[in-house]
Amino acid sequence: MQPDQAKKEIERLSKLIEHHNDLYYQQSKTEISDQEFDALLRSLVELETQYPQYRAADSPTQRVGGTITKEFATVFHKYPMLSLGNTYSREELEEFDGRVSRGLDGDSYEYFCELKFDGVSISLTYENGILVRGVTRGDGVRGDDVTNNVRTIRNIPLVIKGKDIPPAFEVRGEVFMPKSMFARLNKEREDIGEERYANARNTASGTLKMQDSGEVARRKLDCFVYYLKTDESSVPTHEKAINLLESWSFNVSPTYKKCKNIEQVLEYIAHWDKKRLELPLETDGVVVKINSLEQQEQLGFTAKSPRWAIAYKYKAESMSTRLNGVTYQVGRTGAVTPVASLEPIFLAGTTVKRASLHNANEIARLDLRIGDYVFVEKGGEIIPKVTGVDLPRRQAGSTPIQYIDKCPECGTSLVREAGEAAYYCPNVNGCEPQILGRIEHFIQRKAMDIDSLGEKTIEALHKLGLVRSPADLYDLKEGDILRLDGFKKKSADNLLGGIDESRKAAFENVLFAIGIRYVGKTVAEKLARYFKSVDKIAEASLEQLLEAPEVGQKIAESVFDFFRNAENVREVERLRAAGLQMESTAKEPEKVSNVLDNKSFVISGVFRNYERDELQDVVIKNGGRILSGVSGKLDYLLAGDNMGPSKREKAEKLGVKIITEEEFEKLIKG
Numbered sequence: 193m194q195p196d197q198a199k200k201e202i203e204r205l206s207k208l209i210e211h212h213n214d215l216y217y218q219q220s221k222t223e224i225s226d227q228e229f230d231a232l233l234r235s236l237v238e239l240e241t242q243y244p245q246y247r248a249a250d251s252p253t254q255r256v257g258g259t260i261t262k263e264f265a266t267v268f269h270k271y272p273m274l275s276l277g278n279t280y281s282r283e284e285l286e287e288f289d290g291r292v293s294r295g296l297d298g299d300s301y302e303y304f305c306e307l308k309f310d311g312v313s314i315s316l317t318y319e320n321g322i323l324v325r326g327v328t329r330g331d332g333v334r335g336d337d338v339t340n341n342v343r344t345i346r347n348i349p350l351v352i353k354g355k356d357i358p359p360a361f362e363v364r365g366e367v368f369m370p371k372s373m374f375a376r377l378n379k380e381r382e383d384i385g386e387e388r389y390a391n392a393r394n395t396a397s398g399t400l401k402m403q404d405s406g407e408v409a410r411r412k413l414d415c416f417v418y419y420l421k422t423d424e425s426s427v428p429t430h431e432k433a434i435n436l437l438e439s440w441s442f443n444v445s446p447t448y449k450k451c452k453n454i455e456q457v458l459e460y461i462a463h464w465d466k467k468r469l470e471l472p473l474e475t476d477g478v479v480v481k482i483n484s485l486e487q488q489e490q491l492g493f494t495a496k497s498p499r500w501a502i503a504y505k506y507k508a509e510s511m512s513t514r515l516n517g518v519t520y521q522v523g524r525t526g527a528v529t530p531v532a533s534l535e536p537i538f539l540a541g542t543t544v545k546r547a548s549l550h551n552a553n554e555i556a557r558l559d560l561r562i563g564d565y566v567f568v569e570k571g572g573e574i575i576p577k578v579t580g581v582d583l584p585r586r587q588a589g590s591t592p593i594q595y596i597d598k599c600p601e602c603g604t605s606l607v608r609e610a611g612e613a614a615y616y617c618p619n620v621n622g623c624e625p626q627i628l629g630r631i632e633h634f635i636q637r638k639a640m641d642i643d644s645l646g647e648k649t650i651e652a653l654h655k656l657g658l659v660r661s662p663a664d665l666y667d668l669k670e671g672d673i674l675r676l677d678g679f680k681k682k683s684a685d686n687l688l689g690g691i692d693e694s695r696k697a698a699f700e701n702v703l704f705a706i707g708i709r710y711v712g713k714t715v716a717e718k719l720a721r722y723f724k725s726v727d728k729i730a731e732a733s734l735e736q737l738l739e740a741p742e743v744g745q746k747i748a749e750s751v752f753d754f755f756r757n758a759e760n761v762r763e764v765e766r767l768r769a770a771g772l773q774m775e776s777t778a779k780e781p782e783k784v785s786n787v788l789d790n791k792s793f794v795i796s797g798v799f800r801n802y803e804r805d806e807l808q809d810v811v812i813k814n815g816g817r818i819l820s821g822v823s824g825k826l827d828y829l830l831a832g833d834n835m836g837p838s839k840r841e842k843a844e845k846l847g848v849k850i851i852t853e854e855e856f857e858k859l860i861k862g
């Protein structure tokens with residue numbers, strides 16, 4: 193392709209991708225499939241790699257991550273990131289108002305109220321309208337440079353377009369994980385047998401510091417901004433700053449309000465007390481700021497916090513009610529989760545009858561007894577949690593809850609592995625919720641995507657003894673389906689059509705669908721890409737599994753054990769016989785240059801900007817070859833961190849060139 197053609201194509205693809213992004217993120221609509229979207233994005237990435245001069249700073253490719261940061265650089269904040277004083281009552285707020293009034297010598301003043309978003313604060317630096325740095329709060333004086341991860345957050349603009357943009361400015365805000373995303377993530381974790389994350393705030397904080405920005409992108413963080421620092425004197429009030437941020441298309445929560453006096457502030461606080469629970473993120477209070485920036489300066493700071501702002505913290509909505517009993521749920525992986533049955537109470541807008549108890553340790557920690565009055569709190573989770581016991585109300589003679597030792601579904605004795613919090617039912621192939629759960633996992637969208645099947649139908653098929661494992665789905669005949677209530681020829685054909693269609697699902701989907709513990713979609717994709725077939729994965733030793741990207745000890749052992757279980761192997765063979773994809777069909781990467789023609793490489797160690805398999809692709813795309821070991825024929829040993837000393841010694845002895853990641857990058861630039 194000619195450079196000017198490439199430029200046009202890059203622009204066309206960028207526009208098209210932005211269009212689909214906008215549909216998806218702003219209007220919750222889709223016009224093309226995920227695969228088609230990924231294909232567009234991949235074409236753009238490839239063109240931009242070949243013609244970096246045409247990559248726009250706000251190209252949609254900048255949002256998808258893919259960079260690996262092994263260690264985040266420490267950056268000093270230009271202005272320290274302070275915290276706020278807290279108040280919990282009307283009286284304390286009135287005292288704050290008194291201090292403000294005295295500090296301003298009786299001049300009149302206005303307040304600006306915002307909700308206090310419960311996330312992780314972030315500092316964003318823009319130079320010439322381009323996002324150059326995103327830094328966490330850290331200890332307030334210095335934080336971590338998490339720019340690559342910040343770029344994946346859709347509503348943080350990468351390039352500012354608009355009028356009167358100062359040459360340099362800093363924006364601060366709160367990065368958070370929306371409640372819906374948090375619930376989805378936890379559901380996904382439960383599905384692959386991982387423990388649930390405790391709360392959205394810590395999850396957002398952990399996500400922002402993940403090494404793989406691709407994973408950060410998938411987790412769809414969000415951000416509200418609430419602060420602009422520029423040297424421009426044309427911004428006299430906080431309100432004006434907020435309006436400017438809005439006009440530059442920053443994401444500002446529309447919940448703010450200017451207040452003339454402390455009474456109006458108290459009204460604002462009362463207004464949002466309940467209503468805030470309907471917002472897409474968690475909030476834990478209100479931040480009250482003096483509107484005039486000149487007056488802010490006049491009031492100044494204490495050692496820790498500004499005198500011109502204060503946080504009012506809402507009391508967490510908590511009520512006590514009677515614990516009537518504990519029920520136990522069994523998931524797909526056999527993990528048992530205890531759930532409290534409560535005397536119904538009305539809490540923060542809904543009636544609560546059940547609350548999560550997490551695991552046996554939690555019940556022991558709370559020393560729970562049936563008949564206790566327990567405190568129930570609603571956080572960001574859909575299911576409220578039990579936070580404590582109202583001890584003075586405890587009945588005399590009550591005894592601690594005995595955790596069950598038999599599966600409530602099938603009666604098998606439960607087991608607990610060392611280091612695990614949960615008890616498991618080991619009756620993998622005979623316990624109904626595990627059987628149904630595995631089939632539900634198998635048909636989900638990210639797996640085989642059989643949307644003609646639903647929970648009810650699976651249950652009915654299982655009851656009739658027609659389906660006990662995913663492979664049984666592929667043996668179903670029209671006659672079988674017609675035995676189900678409510679099915680006629682047309683609906684039966686539709687159901688079978690959906691199952692048939694799933695035979696085309698890509699290998700990574702199959703690998704995820706078969707339900708190896710701890711193997712989520714991302715890990716399945718990495719394994720598929722690295723090993724290329726189910727046979728290679730099944731044959732791999734623990735050490736070989738550990739060499740694959742994203743695979744640590746826990747996952748490696750789980751995969752290894754899975755393929756040493758005869759029942760699992762038989763199931764995989766039946767799926768293969770049914771025509772499912774057991775090999776990666778991903779094409780060899782397309783060639784982009786000849787600069788590495790006739791050159792051979794061994795890649796070893798850990799790299800800053802690439803996964804090892806990505807580097808392999810880059811070598812092949814540029815005409816090079818990958819060899820498995822160091823020998824006299826080898827041209828280059830591409831050495832990352834932590835490379836074994838024996839490889840280096842051998843290469844040195846044989847006179848093989850050892851190059852770093854940076855030298856490799858120079859090499860491919862030609």
Ligand code: IVH
Pocket residue numbers: 273274275276277306307308309310311312313329365366418419479498501503
């Ligand atoms: S303004 C000088 N506004 O609360 C302090 N902070 O306790 C300027 N926060 O570190 C902060 N929502 O992470 C401000 N609307 C809001 C906020 C907010 C949440 C967090 C922020 C800050 C902490 C202070």
